[in-house]
Amino acid sequence: MSTLTAVEKQLHSEPDHRRYTIVLMAILSGLMIWSVSDLSVALDERGMIIARNILTGLVNPDLAFLFSLTNQGVFYLLMETIAIAFLGTILGAFLAVPLAFLSASNIVPKPISGLTRMLLIVIRTIPSLVYGLMLIRVTGPGPFAGVLTIGITSIGMLAKLYVDAIEDLDIKVLESMTSMGCTVFEKIRFGILPQLFSLFLSVMIYRFDMNMREASILGLVGAGGIGAPLIFAMQGYRWSQVGSILIGLVVLILIIETVSNKLRTKLVNG
Incomplete structure (x- = not known):
């Protein structure tokens, strides 16, 4: 009680x-x-007809377009999208490493790390479509502009995650190497990178998973990949082709996400 x-x-x-x-x-x-109250919702008869046509096309995809092995088919366009995302991720991952070490306050002086962090914030602030539109003016439309865009947009996120991992390291190793007279490069090469390699690789795989979606969108501005055929099919009201492209994208992203999750789990736990 x-x-x-x-x-x-x-x-x-x-x-x-x-x-x-x-x-x-x-x-x-x-x-x-x-x-x-600020939204304006209006559905007219024409809009309902278009919505019905979209649903009909999505559930009745163009199988010939979906399984075509030509350079105009879904399979080729998906492979081009994968190539753009993969090369862009590799480019961004390599460029992010030196920027990450320059941003780590336990590696370099704080003024340098502060300036580098500001640069990374600027890189992350600009949307990928803006980078794509600018780079298309430089390189012309095509997959190369997509690779450069994916690479630049990947730098900001990858470098930020790399910095978090670097600053969480046990500094006793660095102190020991400093007492031995090692240079900054030697401390990074022999004291830090071997510890961080698996984590860096895991983050890079995660970013590749995200870049697959980015590469699909970048095609809308002419940066290669499957985005351009998708927007052209939508503008031409070819909803069966839109359904084929979306089916291919969904299946591909599911496969990549499953494989990447297994790889990241092995890297983190192994």
Whole structure:
């Protein structure tokens, strides 16, 4: 009985958050009503016909286009998208390594790490489509512009994750190498990289998984891959071809995600 009394006293001694909850719910409800009232939702008869045609095309894909082995078929376009994502990821991963070490405050002086972090923030701020549009003006439309775009956009995220891993290292190894008279390059090459290799590789595989989706979108601005045929098929109301492309993309991304998850699990646990 005394135990129940103590529990009840503890329960009643807890602060009452009901007023806070009511105010918070009222604010959220007001924001939702304001957001919904600002939307303009209008469905006319023509829009419903287009929606029905889209659904019909998606469930009845163009099988000849889907299984075509020519350079205009879905298989070739998907392979080109994979190549863009893979090469762009490799490029970004290599460029991110020196920037990551220049951003690590436990490796270089803080002024240098601060400036490099600002550079990485700028790189991450600009959307990939903007990079794609700029690089297309330099290199012309095609897969090469896509590879450069994927590489540049990958640098920001990869370098940030690399920095987190570098700064979490046990600095005793670095202190020992410093006492031995090792240079900064020797400390990175022999003291840090062997410890971080598997983690760096795991992060790179994760970024490749993301870059597959980025490469699909970049085709919309002419940077190669399957995005351009997708937007052309949509603009031409060829919904059966749109269905074929989306089926190919879904299957490919599922396969890549499954394989990459298994590889990352082995790298982290192994």
